[in-house]
Amino acid sequence: MADWTDTLPDAARAYLEGRRLDEVECVIPDLPGIARGKAVPASKFARQETFHLPDSIFYQTITGNWGEAAGDEGFIEKDMILRPDMSTATAAPWTGDWTLQVIHDAYDRDGKAVEFSPRNVLKRVVQLYRDAGWEPVVAPEMEFFIVARNLDPAHTIKPMMGRSGRPAAARQAYSMTAVDEFGPVIDDIYDFAEAQGFEIDGITQEGGAGQLEINLLHGDPVKLADEVFYFKRLIREAALRHDCYATFMAKPIADEPGSAMHIHHSVLDAKTGQNIFATADGAETDAFMHFIAGLQTHMPSALAVIAPYVNSYRRYVKDHAAPINLAWGRDNRTTGIRVPLSSPAARRVENRLAGMDCNPYLGIAASLACGYLGLQEARKPQPEFKGDAYDGDGDIPRTMGDALRLFDEADALHTVLGADFARVYSIVKAAEYDEFLQVISPWEREHLLLNV
Structure with missing residues (x-):
């Protein structure tokens, strides 16, 4: 032993x-x-x-x-x-x-x-970068809700009871008092993460009632996907210790923001270790623009992977802290593709479309695949968006059915992710969508039963 x-x-x-x-x-x-x-x-x-x-x-x-x-x-x-x-x-x-x-x-x-094992899919995409002389780097952000126990799916999901004895309140983004409401759960999250050797970059209160965000340090995509996979489990276990649930649904509570897994991307030159998004004097490179263009061009076809359930599309609501389009902007959180404030060496692109409900291996793989195709195709992005991107029209699929149709037609994306993975994923997701369409919702019973 x-x-x-x-x-x-x-x-x-x-x-x-x-x-x-x-x-x-x-x-x-x-x-x-x-x-x-x-x-x-x-x-x-x-x-x-x-x-x-x-x-x-x-x-x-x-x-x-x-x-x-x-x-x-x-x-x-x-x-x-x-x-x-x-x-x-x-x-x-x-x-x-x-x-x-x-x-x-x-x-x-x-x-x-x-080929259709998710960890192998991500390894395949990372290897394509390495074959081209690049080293991809990612940093995921994990949003999730701590909610009251829900034993009956017919009942709506409620915020958990906080330390004060009151339900968690919404619209308290970045409030330390709000974070303190979940103190015992967060303490266990830290303890579990330390025992597992994971370093947390920070925990903040998000805008939803009982919604938290954990940021992870940037690094190797497979290692970071492993950590997100492990983190989902440890967070659920920490919540159960305190008679509540942790949920990673994209949109668990109506009228509250959804939960995203924002993915920050940079790409290093494998020989020099330099960020290919910045020149020696700090200017933005053509590769930087090509990566953005790849996300803009191919992300609609990849949405079925980064937004994998019917509930995922409830998150893309105008003015609810989730992007509705593929505009890009510098330091602009209303755009689907954001360039955060950083030094040239740390220049990166943030994909804000992925939901926290996605498989972390597949979500990161799909996002990297879109950027890779942009680098290979040397595309130019649309002009930078200035202002509030919610004022514009949405340009992403609004339903799972539409997203699956685009995914099925995306030959270039299939080549990067693997043809057999694309085949299996499409069949399984179509079967899942058909299952959902057989369910009659409370909204339909309320408004259609006696009125149509």
């Missing part, structure tokens, strides 16, 4: 110091970003190099039904070979015993990476 635990990341070794490891959770993110896998005794994990799960875990809709995406062999649920990435080993500090989590990568029987 000592042999393999000696090679664990520092935070995992510190967590286990003086303790006996009981269990290892072997996990892999599926299409929605849910952790699938097996929990095994530590002694067994020490002896196993791989384990198996059926490929059908990637054909499930969010409701647990199936898309007919198995391919020519039919739905035989053949096993994938899952190999641990030990650099991802981290604590599961909310468990009753001493447990580690390890993310695994999926391969087929011939040792080829399974």
Whole structure:
């Protein structure tokens, strides 16, 4: 046992110091970003190099039904070979015993990476950048709500009860008093993150009732996606300890802002380490403009990936802190593509369209793919938008059906993300959308039952 635990990341070794490891959770993110896998005794994990799960875990809709995406062999649920990435080993500090989590990568029987595994999709896109001599860098921002327990889906979601004994209030953006209302939950989030070796850049109160934002430091896209994947789980566990829920729905509460996963992008020259968005004298480069143009051109086709559910499109509402178009601007939070204030060396592009409900691997991969296509195509962006972008018309799909149609037609995007991924994703999401269309909503019963 000592042999393999000696090679664990520092935070995992510190967590286990003086303790006996009981269990290892072997996990892999599926299409929605849910952790699938097996929990095994530590002694067994020490002896196993791989384990198996059926490929059908990637054909499930969010409701647990199936898309007919198995391919020519039919739905035989053949096993994938899952190999641990030990650099991802981290604590599961909310468990009753001493447990580690390890993310695994999926391969087929011939040792080829399974193309529709989300972590493999992101690795594929990152490799395309590296093949071109670039190193992509991202920094995700995670918005989410802490809400009261909701045991009946027919009931609306309510803000949680704060430390003061009053429900969390809206329109208190950046209020430290509002953050203090969630003090015990936030304390556990910090404690869990520290045990897992994650560094939080900051926690702020957002504009919604019980809405918080966590910023992560910039870095390697796969590593940051792993952290978001782990963070979603640890935040949920921290909330459950205090009789409330953490939700990453894009729009959980009507008349409140939605939750985004803003993605900051920069690209380094792999040889020099210099930001390709800035010249030696600090000016903006052609590559900087090409990256923006790639987002403007290809993001409508990628929206089905970064806004993956029918609820996602409820977030894109004018004047509700979410973009409705693909305009770009400097230091302008009303545009879908924002250039934040920074030094030339830290110049970056912020994609504000992605929802917090997206799979972090796929959301980051899709955003990077759009920028990559812009760099390869050397496109020019539309002129910079000045003023309030909410005054303009929206130019992104407004429904999941429209977004899926654009995704299906996006051959260039499929080439970057992988053709087999695009095939599976489209089939699963279409099946999910068909499931939703069979549900009759309270609005329909209220307004149509006796009036039409």
